[in-house]
Amino acid sequence: LGCDGLQELQLLQLWNSRCSNHQLFAVHQVAERVEALGQFVMKTRRTLKGHGNKVLCMDWCKDKRRIVSSSQDGKVIVWDSFTTNKEHAVTMPCTWVMACAYAPSGCAIACGGLDNKCSVYPLTFDKNENMAAKKKSVAMHTNYLSACSFTNSDMQILTASGDGTCALWDVESGQLLQSFHGHGADVLCLDLAPSETGNTFVSGGCDKKAMVWDMRSGQCIQSFETHDSDINSVRYYPSGDAFASGSDDATCRLYDLRADREVAIYSKESIIFGASSVDFSLSGRLLFAGYNDYTINVWDVLKGSRVSILFGHENRVSTLRVSPDGTAFCSGSWDHTLRIWA
Amino acid sequence: MPTLLDVMRNFVEALMMEMQNPDTGIKTQTQRVLITNIPHAVAGNDIFQWILQRLQITEEEALHLGDLFVKYGYIYPLLDPKNLTLKTDGSLYRFQTPYFWPAQSWPADDTDYAIYLAKKNIKRKGILEEYEKEHYNMLNQKINYKWDFVIMQAKEQYKAGKERKKADRYALDCQERAYWLVNRTPPGMLDVLEYGLDRVTDPNEKKKKTIAVYRREIMYYQQAIMKTRVKSSVSLEGLVKYSEQFLSNDPILSGCLPSNPWITDDPDFWDLNAKLVEVPTRTRVERWAFNFNELIRDPKGRQNFQLFLRKEFSGENLSFWEACEDLKYGDQSKVKEKAEEIYKLFLAPGARRWINIDGTTMGITVKGLQHPHRYVLDAAQTHIYMLMKKDSYGRYLKSPVYKEMLAKAVVPQETVKKSSTFLFGRRQLRSSPSPIILRQQEEEAKAREAAATVDITQVMSKLDRRSQLKKEPPK
Numbered sequence: 001l002g003c004d005g006l007q008e009l010q011l012l013q014l015w016n017s018r019c020s021n022h023q024l025f026a027v028h029q030v031a032e033r034v035e036a037l038g039q040f041v042m043k044t045r046r047t048l049k050g051h052g053n054k055v056l057c058m059d060w061c062k063d064k065r066r067i068v069s070s071s072q073d074g075k076v077i078v079w080d081s082f083t084t085n086k087e088h089a090v091t092m093p094c095t096w097v098m099a100c101a102y103a104p105s106g107c108a109i110a111c112g113g114l115d116n117k118c119s120v121y122p123l124t125f126d127k128n129e130n131m132a133a134k135k136k137s138v139a140m141h142t143n144y145l146s147a148c149s150f151t152n153s154d155m156q157i158l159t160a161s162g163d164g165t166c167a168l169w170d171v172e173s174g175q176l177l178q179s180f181h182g183h184g185a186d187v188l189c190l191d192l193a194p195s196e197t198g199n200t201f202v203s204g205g206c207d208k209k210a211m212v213w214d215m216r217s218g219q220c221i222q223s224f225e226t227h228d229s230d231i232n233s234v235r236y237y238p239s240g241d242a243f244a245s246g247s248d249d250a251t252c253r254l255y256d257l258r259a260d261r262e263v264a265i266y267s268k269e270s271i272i273f274g275a276s277s278v279d280f281s282l283s284g285r286l287l288f289a290g291y292n293d294y295t296i297n298v299w300d301v302l303k304g305s306r307v308s309i310l311f312g313h314e315n316r317v318s319t320l321r322v323s324p325d326g327t328a329f330c331s332g333s334w335d336h337t338l339r340i341w342a
Numbered sequence: 343m344p345t346l347l348d349v350m351r352n353f354v355e356a357l358m359m360e361m362q363n364p365d366t367g368i369k370t371q372t373q374r375v376l377i378t379n380i381p382h383a384v385a386g387n388d389i390f391q392w393i394l395q396r397l398q399i400t401e402e403e404a405l406h407l408g409d410l411f412v413k414y415g416y417i418y419p420l421l422d423p424k425n426l427t428l429k430t431d432g433s434l435y436r437f438q439t440p441y442f443w444p445a446q447s448w449p450a451d452d453t454d455y456a457i458y459l460a461k462k463n464i465k466r467k468g469i470l471e472e473y474e475k476e477h478y479n480m481l482n483q484k485i486n487y488k489w490d491f492v493i494m495q496a497k498e499q500y501k502a503g504k505e506r507k508k509a510d511r512y513a514l515d516c517q518e519r520a521y522w523l524v525n526r527t528p529p530g531m532l533d534v535l536e537y538g539l540d541r542v543t544d545p546n547e548k549k550k551k552t553i554a555v556y557r558r559e560i561m562y563y564q565q566a567i568m569k570t571r572v573k574s575s576v577s578l579e580g581l582v583k584y585s586e587q588f589l590s591n592d593p594i595l596s597g598c599l600p601s602n603p604w605i606t607d608d609p610d611f612w613d614l615n616a617k618l619v620e621v622p623t624r625t626r627v628e629r630w631a632f633n634f635n636e637l638i639r640d641p642k643g644r645q646n647f648q649l650f651l652r653k654e655f656s657g658e659n660l661s662f663w664e665a666c667e668d669l670k671y672g673d674q675s676k677v678k679e680k681a682e683e684i685y686k687l688f689l690a691p692g693a694r695r696w697i698n699i700d701g702t703t704m705g706i707t708v709k710g711l712q713h714p715h716r717y718v719l720d721a722a723q724t725h726i727y728m729l730m731k732k733d734s735y736g737r738y739l740k741s742p743v744y745k746e747m748l749a750k751a752v753v754p755q756e757t758v759k760k761s762s763t764f765l766f767g768r769r770q771l772r773s774s775p776s777p778i779i780l781r782q783q784e785e786e787a788k789a790r791e792a793a794a795t796v797d798i799t800q801v802m803s804k805l806d807r808r809s810q811l812k813k814e815p816p817k
Contacts, residue, residue: 009556012563030578034586040595045604063777064612065603082609083771096539106777114539123778143542153671162542170674177674177716182558185543195639199670199717207545216717220562229347230541239584241577249347256581259574270399270407272350283588284581285595293410302582309403315532325615327593328604342594342604 027254027264031302037285042298044312045328046340048079050086055332056113057147057319061102064325068109069338070097076111078123081330081340088123090131099148099159110138110157112145118159120171139169146188158201158215160187166203168215180213182220189233194240202243204231210245210255224255226262233277233320237301238284244301246275252289254301266299268306277319282326290317290331296341312339355443358416361392362437368392373420373434378508383420383434390430405430413534414444418520424531426523436513442521444535450525453488456481458522460496473528587632591625599625600754609772614754617641624751631739634731638663650743651734658695659726659734662688666723670716681714689722699725 053073060067065082074095078088094115101110103120112118118139121131139145141161148159151168156177160166166180166187185206193200199215210231212222229248236243237254242263246252250271254264266287273293280287286307287299296310296317315334322329328342361367361384373383386408394404408428411417412435419425420434428435459478462469470478482489503511527533543549590596603609614623622642630637630646637643644660651657665688669680688697689707699707703725710718738744 005556005560009560009563012560012567016563016566025574025578027578027581030575031582034582037595042594061777063774065609065774066777080773082603083773085773087776105781107781123776125776125778144539151671152667155673156671162539164543172673173675175674181554182562184549185545186541195635206541206543216720219565220558221565223562228349230545237581237584238588239581241584242581250350256574256577258572258577258580260569260571261574263574263578268399269353270397270403272353273410274347281592281594283585283592283595285585285589285592293406295406302585309400311402311406325593325612326591327598327602327611329594340604342602 024261025263026304027256027302028304034302036303037300037307040308042308042310042341044339045342046081046084048081048084048338048340049336050077050079051075051336051338053336054315054334055318055336055338056096056098057100057111058321058330058332058338059100059102059109060321060323060330061106062104062324063106064323064327066102066106067330067338068100068102068111069319069332070100070111070113071336072096076100076109076121078109079338081338088131090121092119096144099145101148101150101157103150103154104152105154108154110148110150112139112148112159114144116141116143116145116161116163118145118148118157118169120157136171136174138171138174139167140174141165141167143186146186147190149190149192151192152195158190158192160190160203162186164205166190166201166213178215178218180218180220182211182213182223183207183209188230191235191243193236194238202234202236204234204245204247206230208247210234210243212243212257222257222260224262226253227251229274232274235279238280238282244278244280244287246278246289248274248292250274250291252278252287252299254287264301264304266297266304266306268297271297276317277321277331279320279322279329281322281329288320288322288329290320290333292316294333294335296320296331310341313337351444354411354414354416355440357396358411358437358443360396361389371434375420375512378512380420380436380509380512383436385431386429386433386435387431389417389428389435410534413524413532415520415524416443418516418523420516423516423519424523424528426531436516438520439517442517444524449535450521452481452485453492455522455526456485456488456492457495457499458518460492461500464496464500471528477526591629599623600757606757607771608757609774610754610757612774614752618645621750621752622747624748624753627744627748627751630744634735637735637738638730646743646747647734647738650738650741651730653741653743654734654737656734658688658697659730661695662697663723663726663730666719669719674716677716678714681711681718684719685711697722697726 051071053071055069055071058067058069065080066078067081068076068078070076072095074092074097076090076092076097077086079086092111094113097111097113099112103109108120108122110118110120117137120136120138122134124131138157139159141163143162146160146162148157150157155171157169157171164183164185164187167176168178170177183205187203187205190201190203200212201215202210202212204210208225208227208229208231210224211220214221227247227249231245231247233246234243241258242254242256244252244254250273251265251267252275253262256263273291275289275291277290278287285301287301289297294313294315294317297306298308300307313333313335317331317333319332320329328340330338330340332338368384368388370382370384373380389408390404393408394401405428412428413426416438417435418438420436459470459474525535593602598611600610601608603611615626618641630643637647648657648660651660665684669677687693688695699722703721707719707722
């Protein structure tokens, strides 16, 4: 890249940073008139025991009660978390299964980790059928799989990897439909935009960046770099106009996509361990965040204050998702258990 | 992935120093152990109270934080060394010397551990615990080439220790033991320093950027400049409004009727809100009026909207939109086939369910269909979506179709959790049919419907052909 090229880039960067000269607001300033939340209590309503090692990831089924969870020892379990019954179990040929996802139909799951792949397992009740036999190898990365998600159907999967890229795959053929390059280090998480806002998704990585991508073109359309360390988790606000992130720098942040900037930091002096996993309540008013100090902090998204702290896990909280109808959230931990809170 | 960022470590280390400040820190005591007096001991409860006051946090948090300080080895218990928890009673603790503080820069060394174990062995034969013996033997093999050095160092340290005052020697022994309990955790104890996997790429390493990276960056900034940004006050107002609108629907904040299944163990809420339930709940139907997306994303809402559209003779719009979704998210191998079917059914001149889109969009779409791909119908889909959203949706909400649904909608009675008598354990929890079974049933139902339905146009064209044949003179 010649001297001219570098100059052009610098000029563009400068111009871009000057582009928004409006008065900058944080969300809590705009939300001053909003009523404060009353006291509210959340408790563990179910404890799912059955994994023999650290729980690394979980996802909800659209039926609002079933979940899939994956662990360091390679086990992937499908539970009816309402009854706490285990319905299916698969042992992966690798350890550290860091990613798992439930298909929209509820009839398949996807998972992967140190095998650098994402595989899809159709779920079956046939006792004679070995679930591993029907397994489909879909994604192939050159390093560990950190996250995966089905799009609007069972036919497509989006993946994130330690190799620094994300990719979109056709499940049936294993064909790579689109790849996404731009992160300068391992990509640790991703989240698909809610339907109306179109074909985009956000990813977070060890390069401290959160990037928003156009699924059609593979281009990065927005980028945010305000965290001081790895971004472990990203999740869209339910309207799709913003997203939250959780990082090893012990803060969670809110980024407004239309204003194109960070609009809130959720942090406290006494919170010194990284946030591993975040998700919004149905209305977007609450942000649940699981931390490496074994706790879950509940934040008032609009006011910026911490509403509640939940104790219970005996080791890092590694994964956290709110149920599809917002009645509860599930947390998974290195203490081998999952908990449903409501 | 680091355990504790440098900033955080600095914060904790500063707190440790504050705790030991003779004026503002924690009151110290002298503990008598056997025949030695150990100075600078502090009571667990005092540590707890100090943290509570200093950080202005809840008692639960202060206890948890203090507990973590002990687990990470900043503070160690005097009389129960393996129990790395903070007790809020008179149990005594001491501050770990900074030399032994957890540091990212130098992880606990194998050689140092070997020296420590060797030293322990010299002090009293047979004192090593099982797991320590295992480590010792393993290290003997692993760093065998250094073993003379290890033993020599161990002997030197042991000799030097003997020359110290008894109290100092005891203190150092405690410090070392505490350090190794954290850095070489005994089996069964929580290993707090475990951090998971290493990153593949070190983000701090300055990598030379390739031309491709620069090109991407230039492209990114070129389009970023073009982007219209909304004033943050305006877009934030949007976020606030959204949360306010959905507050009543947020079960965690506002509850739900009849009850939250997780709290009362009663899954009625799910049954009443099944995908295509006969009579939906009032909350659900009201939600369809929040915005068009809420209506179209709910299968029941879509069903009701389709009913309305048929009355306005624009039912093909929704069907077209659904077909486009199926194309976009479906099997890659069926893209060409599906695109052709959609063209025939919705876009071709004289198509059976012709959709009304403007000339330009139609032109782009037809051209694109020559080389179909997943997104080939995007322009047309967006046009139809906007049409439904800006035009039909408003009328729908005022229509008898919607109003009837709203009137019919059920408002479940609130059920309160019955006082649980745990005599026979938890109430029998109702299981639900697996999605696998449900899908099977759905497919069987569809097949039956398809067999029963007669396509009227096919019948008409058949009759047409028959009458045509009649007209022809027999050959």
